[in-house]
Amino acid sequence: MAIISAKLIIGEQDNGIHFFLVPIRDNVTHATLPGVHIGDMGPKIGINGIDNGYIMFSSYWVGYDSLLDKIGYVDD
Numbered sequence: 382m383a384i385i386s387a388k389l390i391i392g393e394q395d396n397g398i399h400f401f402l403v404p405i406r407d408n409v410t411h412a413t414l415p416g417v418h419i420g421d422m423g424p425k426i427g428i429n430g431i432d433n434g435y436i437m438f439s440s441y442w443v444g445y446d447s448l449l450d451k452i453g454y455v456d457d
Contacts, residue, residue, distance in 0.1 A: 382403065384400055384401070384403075385400070385401050385403055385438075386398050386401075387399070387401060387438075387443075389448070399448060400448075401447045402447050402449055403441075405419070415441075416441035417437075417438060417441060418436070419434065419435070419436050420434060420435050421434050422434055422435065
């Protein structure tokens with residue numbers, strides 16, 4: 382699971398940036414889920430002890446129940 386910040390778009394309405402708790406790996410195989418791309422940033426000059434990476438989503442649908450909305454929510 383990962384917490385991500387992303388635009389919340391419902392229909393044609395952009396509701397701004399919100400936080401979501403989303404699965405990124407299969408629970409059994411631990412392979413990344415379809416639409417999730419994870420990678421390493423590679424070697425860094427002088428600071429190789431720090432691990433940096435990236436995560437990208439491509440056509441990855443997130444359900445409304447993944448919205449972390451304790452202090453901010455969107456009405457249906």
